[in-house]
Amino acid sequence: METAYLFFWRRMLDTTFNYGAQVNYLADGTVQFEAPMMPPGKTIHAWTTTKDFEHNLQLAELPILTPGETYALVLNWEVKEDSVFCQIVFTDASGLEVGSEVFEDGKGTFTFPLTATAYEIRLKNMRHEQVVFHYGMIIPVSVYNHFDIAVDLNHALVTFRARKQTDQSQVLGITERSSLTKPLWLPQAARTIFVVAANAKQLLDPQWCQETAAFLKDEFDPAFGSLTVAYQVGRHLGHLRQALRAAFSKKIEK
Structure with missing residues (x-):
């Protein structure tokens, strides 16, 4: 990783x-x-x-x-x-x-x-x-050369899309950001990696969580199957988990 x-x-x-x-x-x-x-x-x-x-x-x-x-x-x-x-x-x-x-x-x-x-x-x-x-x-140069990377600060979402689509999996990492520098763990062999790196204030806001889940669903490509949750790290993830389940209607796998 x-x-x-x-x-x-x-x-x-x-x-x-x-x-x-x-x-x-x-x-x-x-x-x-x-x-x-x-x-x-x-x-x-x-x-x-x-x-x-x-x-x-x-x-x-x-x-x-x-x-x-x-x-x-x-x-x-x-x-x-x-x-x-x-x-x-x-x-x-x-x-x-x-x-x-x-x-x-x-x-x-x-x-x-x-x-x-x-x-x-x-x-x-x-x-x-x-x-x-x-x-x-x-970013390790191997990652930088392999992925197109986009950051959306409003939804605390970082998206990594492989330039050469050798694998069709889409994975999601959820991590609570409590410091100025946040490691983003990137599972190997994934076509698209989504990482939500949000602070506690965002995660405790149900409206923000719903908007972020809806935004992530728009970024998600249903042609490549379900979204697999690679990891969940943090104390305040309840609202976001609930919003994601509602937005994806069981299209998320653990």
Whole structure:
């Protein structure tokens, strides 16, 4: 089973440039950032693997990666062309930099250095007017090359559709998202993988669960048989399970 990772911009400002900045947090996890007086070259926001829970309740925001493995990075943002770029900085156990990568459009592949133990993703300013950041994903390159990936934040749904349809199965994973970075477990040999990664507030809202179940049914292709539930992880899944059973009318298998 492969694992992809979905991450968001956290609400604390300790890793965000906040001198004269206006930062708006939207309900779906999107962040709007503006700092008209920000100098070029400064970091707008950073995500890190560093933990400092004892002093400031900071948890690691990025997943641990495997040295020598290649990954794809996808940042979903809305920015003016040539106004922002992304940098990944890799460090070793002593904190020394052992490499870096730059992605001008927020997308690309990188190989995690063999000597690295940590890394940081930075949004860097050139001459931005506004940054609208929706989400980021870190994906094993084997998954990235095999699937077309779509994210719908309103329904907390991530869809992976195989480019070469060698298998006709459709599977569903349901997982409760309680942190900024969420692993998305991807069963092997599936044509289409749906992952609902919702927070507790969404899962406790019956209307949201009904709307999400209806949206998932629209994405589902009945020509390829029933939808198999691969896993269910979380404490607050009751409303969503009920909504899915009603929407699919017994077309879901466990």
